[in-house]
Amino acid sequence: MNSDRDGAIVIGGGIVGLATALAMAERGHPPIVLEAEHRLALHQTGHNSGVIHSGLYYKPGSSKARMCRAGLEAMYRFCAEENIPHRRCGKMVVAVRPEELPRLADLEERGRANGVAVRRLTPEEIQEREPEVLGLAGLWVEETGVVNYSQVSERMARRLAKLGGEVRVNHRVLAIRREKSAQIVETTGGLLRGSLLINCAGLQCDRVARLAAVDPGIRIVPFRGEYYVLRAERASLVRGLIYPVPDPAMPFLGVHFTRGIDDVVEAGPNAVLALKREGYSWKDVSLTDIADMAAFPGFWRMMRRQWRTGISEVQRSLSRRRFLESLQSLVPALTDADIERGGSGVRAQAVGADGRLIDDFHIQIVPGMVNVLNAPSPAATASLAIGREISERILAMRTAA
Ligand SMILES: Cc1cc2nc3c(=O)[nH]c(=O)nc-3n(C[C@H](O)[C@H](O)[C@H](O)COP(=O)(O)OP(=O)(O)OC[C@H]3O[C@@H](n4cnc5c(N)ncnc54)[C@H](O)[C@@H]3O)c2cc1C
Numbered sequence: 001m002n003s004d005r006d007g008a009i010v011i012g013g014g015i016v017g018l019a020t021a022l023a024m025a026e027r028g029h030p031p032i033v034l035e036a037e038h039r040l041a042l043h044q045t046g047h048n049s050g051v052i053h054s055g056l057y058y059k060p061g062s063s064k065a066r067m068c069r070a071g072l073e074a075m076y077r078f079c080a081e082e083n084i085p086h087r088r089c090g091k092m093v094v095a096v097r098p099e100e101l102p103r104l105a106d107l108e109e110r111g112r113a114n115g116v117a118v119r120r121l122t123p124e125e126i127q128e129r130e131p132e133v134l135g136l137a138g139l140w141v142e143e144t145g146v147v148n149y150s151q152v153s154e155r156m157a158r159r160l161a162k163l164g165g166e167v168r169v170n171h172r173v174l175a176i177r178r179e180k181s182a183q184i185v186e187t188t189g190g191l192l193r194g195s196l197l198i199n200c201a202g203l204q205c206d207r208v209a210r211l212a213a214v215d216p217g218i219r220i221v222p223f224r225g226e227y228y229v230l231r232a233e234r235a236s237l238v239r240g241l242i243y244p245v246p247d248p249a250m251p252f253l254g255v256h257f258t259r260g261i262d263d264v265v266e267a268g269p270n271a272v273l274a275l276k277r278e279g280y281s282w283k284d285v286s287l288t289d290i291a292d293m294a295a296f297p298g299f300w301r302m303m304r305r306q307w308r309t310g311i312s313e314v315q316r317s318l319s320r321r322r323f324l325e326s327l328q329s330l331v332p333a334l335t336d337a338d339i340e341r342g343g344s345g346v347r348a349q350a351v352g353a354d355g356r357l358i359d360d361f362h363i364q365i366v367p368g369m370v371n372v373l374n375a376p377s378p379a380a381t382a383s384l385a386i387g388r389e390i391s392e393r394i395l396a397m398r399t400a401a
Contacts, residue, residue, distance in 0.1 A: 007195030008394075009034060009185060011173050011208055014045040015149055016375050017200030018156040019387030021165050024198075027391055030165035031198070033157075034187055036172035041153040043278060044202050045380060047345030049258045049266065052076065052086070052145035053378035056093070057246065057253070060113040063361040064378065067389065069115055071382030072143060078384060079147055082155040085261050091144035091241035094126060094135035096329050100245040101137060107245065108139055117142055132237045132331045144241060146261045149380045173201070176212040183212070183368055198390065199371045203277040203348040209364070209371045216373050218350040218358060219296045222277045222289070223252070225269025226317055227342035228327070230257075234338040235265045242330050250309065250357075252347075253377075255326050266342055267327050272317045273310060280344045282317075301355020350374035363390060370394065 010021045013035030021033045037043075052075050058064035079086040095104040111118040121129070121138035129140070157167050171189035176197065178184070185192045201208040209216040230237060243256040252271040259265045276286035293299045303310065316322040320336070328334050350358040350373050361382070362374035370390055379386060 008032075008198060009183070009192060009194035009196070010198045010200060011185075012200035012202055012205075013037075013040040013153075013157070013167060013169065014043060014200060014202050015041065015153050015156070015380050015383040016202070016372055016386055017198070018153050018160065019383035020198055020200060020372075020390050021387075022156050022160050022163070023384070023387035023391035024394070025160050025163035025165045027395055029391075029395070030160065030163050032192065032194075033160070033165065033167045034171040034173055034185070034192070035167065035169045036188070038169050040157055040167065040169065041150045044345060044348060045153055046150045047280070047343060048149060048377070048380055049269070050146050050148055050260050051091075051241065051258060051381070052088075052147055053381045054091075054111070054116045054141045054143040055114045055378075056107065056111040056116050056118065056139075056141055058110075058114065058378075059359070060110065062359075064359070064382070065114045067361065067382040067385040068378045070388075071378070071385035074384035074388075075147070075152070075381055076145065078152065078155070082159075084147060084151050084155060086145055086147040087261060088143065088145040089240050089259070090140060090142045091243060092121065092126065092129060092133070093139040093141070093243045093245060094133055094330060095137050095245050096135055098136065103245045103248065104137055104139065106248075111139070111141065130239055130242055132333050133242060134332055146241070146258065148261050173208060173211065176208075178212070178368065181368075195368070196394065197369045198394075199369065200375070202375070203346060205348065205371060205373055206350070209369070209373070212369055214364075214366050214369055214371065216364065216371060218352055218362070218373055219293070219298055220277065220348050221293060221299060221302065221351045222274035222279060223271045223347045223349050224274040224279060224344055225252075225271055225347060226344045227266045227268035228323060228339040229342040230265040230267065231338055231340060235259070235263070237331055237334060237338065238265045244330060255323070257327070257330065267339060268323075268342065269345065270313055270316050270323065271347070272313045274346050277346065277348075279346060296351075298351045298353045298355045302351050302357065303355075305355055347376050348374075349376055361386065365393065365397075
């Protein structure tokens with residue numbers, strides 16, 4: 001059996017697991033990171049929009065608001081120190097219908113409450129920045145940026161190794177049992193012993209908690225986000241990041257345009273229920289995952305509440321014309337010939353037994369285990385702050401014990 005030098009084992013080699021491992025290592029307790037796949041960051045961390053979010057959207061006082069703000073600065077610092085290509089390009093939120101104006105004003109107020117420097121844009125100022133966008137009013141957020149989070153994760157792993165930590169890929173956690181004060185972890189790569197487990201397993205986090213006989217109190221429901229990309233010759237239609245005014249009832253931001261760090265312009269993502277936790281297309285179906293969802297009363301409560309949005313998202317997923325229409329509300333000049341199918345990502349969205357989509361980050365601490373049970377967007381932006389918070393809470397508990 002492999003034993004960890006000081007007891008901490010992080011489960012999941014996405015950006016949250018790596019940032020947490022790094023924070024532990026920086027405080028003198030380098031852990032082992034176990035990753036199921038053959039490479040790091042293959043799931044949410046490697047399938048996102050690559051935006052460094054400013055903290056505009058989140059409820060003031062929430063963990064998301066707080067950690068996005070702290071994480072944003074830490075992320076820019078980390079990228080600069082590690083020479084990771086990134087761009088602090090700013091972003092625009094655009095109201096295109098009169099009924100969106102009050103929501104835009106609410107968003108502006110919320111951004112200010114979170115300490116985000118937000119500026120109002122007139123229709124003329126919108127056009128100066130984005131000539132193809134016809135908006136009634138807009139917000140400009142200077143601090144937003146773009147980066148490739150897979151690259152960030154690789155550098156986190158490298159820094160972790162320098163501090164004495166270790167990453168083991170092809171180590172899927174299959175079973176966990178408790179022996180006195182130790183946790184015995186059975187993986188596809190062998191057995192490990194640790195005194196503390198930090199579960200950052202993303203789309204599988206509720207299952208990993210249950211492996212350790214811990215009730216997570218939530219269930220992960222996977223929501224796929226699908227993208228189109230603008231053909232290279234038409235990418236000039238979009239200069240930067242263009243977002244719609246979000247629906248406050250939903251935790252997703254609405255389909256938007258993102259000129260990434262590679263200068264490819266992505267359009268999306270939508271949000272459709274995935275039929276498999278790692279279901280990147282409609283062809284990916286897992287009967288186990290579907291049965292698991294169906295057995296969870298919270299799933300049916302969620303469906304009762306959100307069925308209208310759900311049907312409309314499925315229609316938009318299956319109809320290229322519907323997707324294009326959503327994009328045209330922001331960039332009317334866009335035509336069918338300008339877009340082609342892009343990639344997709346699957347969000348690990350925690351749902352409560354009452355059917356509510358858990359909005360805030362959710363970290364559960366029980367003896368011998370920390371479970372990160374809801375780390376959706378902006379958790380990539382916030383990862384370094386999440387890692388710092390988890391490590392400080394663990395070390396404070398150890399000192400108190
Ligand atoms: C479409 C989309 C767009 C997004 N856009 C943005 C954005 O622009 N900006 C932003 O800040 N955030 C964005 N996000 C959110 C962001 O990507 C996630 O919040 C973040 O990547 C979560 O990281 P994670 O480490 O928790 O999860 P993951 O990256 O999913 O990592 C979890 C890891 O755990 C591993 N694992 C699972 N089960 C086991 C097991 N049993 N044993 C060992 N390992 C296991 C998995 O293989 C995986 O590598 C987006 C997400 C999606 C899906």
